[in-house]
Amino acid sequence: MMLRGGCQRVGARLRGLRRGPRGPADGARRGVVSCIDPSMGLSEEQKEFQKVAFNFAAREMAPHMAEWDQKELFPVDTMRKAAQLGFGGVYVQTDVGGAGLSRLDTSVIFEALATGCTSTTAYMSIHNMCVWIIDRFGSEEQRHRLCPPLCAMEKFASYCLTEPGSGSDAASLMTSAVRQHDHYILNGSKAFISGGGEADIYVVMCRTGGPGPRGISCVVVEKGTPGLSFGKKEKKVGWNSQPTRAVIFEDCAVPVANRIGDEGQGFLIAMKGLNGGRINVASCSLGAAHASIVLARDYLKVRKQFGEPLANSQYLQFQLAEMAARLVASRLMIRTAATALQEEREDAIVLCSMAKLFATDECFAICNQALQMHGGYGYLKDYAVQQYVRDSRVHQILEGSNEVMRMLISRSLLQE
Numbered sequence: 540m541m542l543r544g545g546c547q548r549v550g551a552r553l554r555g556l557r558r559g560p561r562g563p564a565d566g567a568r569r570g571v572v573s574c575i576d577p578s579m580g581l582s583e584e585q586k587e588f589q590k591v592a593f594n595f596a597a598r599e600m601a602p603h604m605a606e607w608d609q610k611e612l613f614p615v616d617t618m619r620k621a622a623q624l625g626f627g628g629v630y631v632q633t634d635v636g637g638a639g640l641s642r643l644d645t646s647v648i649f650e651a652l653a654t655g656c657t658s659t660t661a662y663m664s665i666h667n668m669c670v671w672i673i674d675r676f677g678s679e680e681q682r683h684r685l686c687p688p689l690c691a692m693e694k695f696a697s698y699c700l701t702e703p704g705s706g707s708d709a710a711s712l713m714t715s716a717v718r719q720h721d722h723y724i725l726n727g728s729k730a731f732i733s734g735g736g737e738a739d740i741y742v743v744m745c746r747t748g749g750p751g752p753r754g755i756s757c758v759v760v761e762k763g764t765p766g767l768s769f770g771k772k773e774k775k776v777g778w779n780s781q782p783t784r785a786v787i788f789e790d791c792a793v794p795v796a797n798r799i800g801d802e803g804q805g806f807l808i809a810m811k812g813l814n815g816g817r818i819n820v821a822s823c824s825l826g827a828a829h830a831s832i833v834l835a836r837d838y839l840k841v842r843k844q845f846g847e848p849l850a851n852s853q854y855l856q857f858q859l860a861e862m863a864a865r866l867v868a869s870r871l872m873i874r875t876a877a878t879a880l881q882e883e884r885e886d887a888i889v890l891c892s893m894a895k896l897f898a899t900d901e902c903f904a905i906c907n908q909a910l911q912m913h914g915g916y917g918y919l920k921d922y923a924v925q926q927y928v929r930d931s932r933v934h935q936i937l938e939g940s941n942e943v944m945r946m947l948i949s950r951s952l953l954q955e
Contacts, residue, residue, distance in 0.1 A: 545619065558829050561749040575863050577650060577829060577870065582915045585647055585844045591624060592648045594828075596655025604656040607780035608926055611772075613737050614659055614780060621663065626652070628690030629667055629816070631674045635682050636690035642815060642877040646822040650870075653826025657930035660826065662781035664819035665733050669696035669742045672812045673759070676800040676921055685759065694739035696842055698787055698816075699760075700809050706730075707943050709744075710752040710806060712790060720774040721795050723747070725766070725788035729908060731937075735784030736764065736769040741784075752806035757799040763861070766791030777929030816938045817895035818877050823874060824902035824934045827927040828866050837857065855912060862905045869898035875948035889951040896944035906931050948952040 573579070578586050607614055621627065629645045630864045631637025640648075645667070653660040671688045674682055688694040703712045714727025725745055728743040732741075748754030760767055766948050769783030800808055836859060839850040849855055876894035879887040910917035916923050935941045 540612055542623055548883040556805070558611075559849065564928060575829065575832065575866055577647070577825075580874075581647065585644055588644055589647050589651050592626070592651035593654065595621060595624060596652050598658075600652065600655030600659060604659075604780075604923065604926060605920065607656065608733075608930075609779075609920065611779045611782075613734075613782055614656075615692075615695075615737075617768040618659065618663060618695075618788070619653070622690065624691035626663060627666065627692040628670045628674075628686065631667070631670050631686060632682075635674060635686035636669070637686065637888075638676065642744065642818060642881040643874055645815075646818055646873055646877045649822040650825040651820055652802040653823040653827075654817040654830040656780060657827040657868040657927060658778045658780040661778065661820060661823045661930070661934070662733055664823060665698055665816065666692070666696050667700050668812050668816045669740065671815065672698075672742055673799060673806055675759070675811070676804070676808050681759070681797075689740060695734055695737060696740040696742060697732050697738035697786070698812070699732055699743040701730050701732075701743050701756060703728060703730045703785075707940055709809065710755070711750075712744060712746060712755065714743070714745045716747045716756060716758060716793070718747065718795065719792075722792045723795060723798070725758075725760070725793055728770075729786040731773070731783055732786045733781050733783055734780070735786050736772070737782050741767075741786060742799070743788075744809050747805075750916050753803050755805035755809070756802045757805035757808045758793050758799040759791075759799060760788075760791065760793050762792065764791055776932065777926070778933055809853050813938055814880055814891045817891045817944075818880060820934050820938050821869070821873050821895045821898040821902075821930065824899045825866070825870055826932050828862075828869070828902035828905040831906040831924055831927045832859070832862050832866060834911045834922075834927075835862070835909035838916075842914075849912070858908060858912070861909055865905055869894075869901050873898050889948055892939070892944040895938065896941045896948070899931070900941060901934060903928070903931050 578589055581589065599620055625638035626648065628637035629640050629648055630642060633639040649660055649664050670686055673685050689696055699710055702712050702714060704713065714725060716723040716725050739762045743760050745756050745758060746754050747756040748772045764878055766789045768787045770787060773783040775783060839855055840848055842849045872894040876890040908927050910924045913922055913924055916922050
């Protein structure tokens with residue numbers, strides 16, 4: 540089985556992955572009872588995509604997850620291996636090197652990959668969102684120039700919307716882009732940029748017009764452009780396998796030819812990107828929660844207190860059951876929203892908001908409860924569960940905070 544769209548050359552690699560030894564992620568998936576099996580309801584083709592992603596997570600990500608976190612390593616080589624399987628442009632069109640898969644396929648893949656390393660998978664999801672923006676809104680010249688190396692992850696991309704003074708209120712962003720002949724001169728800064736300083740392509744929302752969303756445009760700024768610089772590498776609670784820095788523009792001259800879409804279209808582009816981004820990051824939360832449930836289940840079976848395994852405690856049995864129910868509910872919400880987004884339904888935006896709100900809250904709670912079940916051991920970095928907790932916590936904040944998700948949902952209800 541091969542991912543669609545130019546990935547036929549990797550068939551032998553996919554077969555090799557399936558033959559390989561089980562790693563933590565793969566073993567976890569195969570050992571899980573059917574009630575939380577993530578392959579339930581999927582087509583045979585989707586199950587094959589999922590199997591490839593689980594095997595890659597087990598062999599190439601899970602064994603290195605702790606090291607990437609503790610040493611704050613950006614695993615470029617591993618991500619390029621993932622790109623050879625089609626994971627660098629999962630929902631990008633095939634004529635520019637993408638896999639051409641659906642939003643549901645993408646969710647399935649990111650959930651599986653996140654069992655191996657949630658932080659790395661989350662960066663890959665942001666990269667995918669950037670490539671999709673160029674593919675969806677860029678000119679043919681831009682698509683064919685920029686997308687192929689991004690899909691191959693020969694180059695990496697970062698999404699630049701948030702600023703020090705505009706987070707949830709994205710339409711108030713201040714980074715200016717003043718047109719001078721055939722260039723825009725950018726001044727301002729972006730905050731909390733995943734991949735900042737390491738990425739090669741920056742998809743930047745900037746102000747070319749007046750106040751509000753209609754004055755915002757989208758431009759691509761390439762690394763090495765004079766006037767582009769970066770802040771210090773942020774020290775974070777989680778997401779340590781991807782660097783986060785401020786991105787700074789000081790009289791940064793960017794060709795008008797690098798504008799994506801029309802002037803004034805930037806806010807629309809940003810929001811359409813985030814609709815998919817919310818599904819993606821929620822899917823990463825699913826992977827973290829799935830892995831945490833498996834870790835907790837296995838720990839309860841082997842850890843003894845008061846002369847018997849913790850698994851014999853009805854209280855902990857009930858807690859494990861609730862965790863499983865919340866995981867499956869989250870997965871169903873995400874997959875429903877992904878299908879709505881793929882079909883471009885009217886309710887897609889609010890369903891994506893609901894899925895992101897519910898799944899990131901519930902999946903973090905699942906990871907946190909799994910840590911609690913480990914007792915003191917769960918707080919040690921020798922045990923993987925604490926990393927899933929740290930890496931999934933930020934998902935409640937980014938791609939639109941969960942407070943903003945509540946605003947979008949309630950606004951939709953009240954406008955009926």
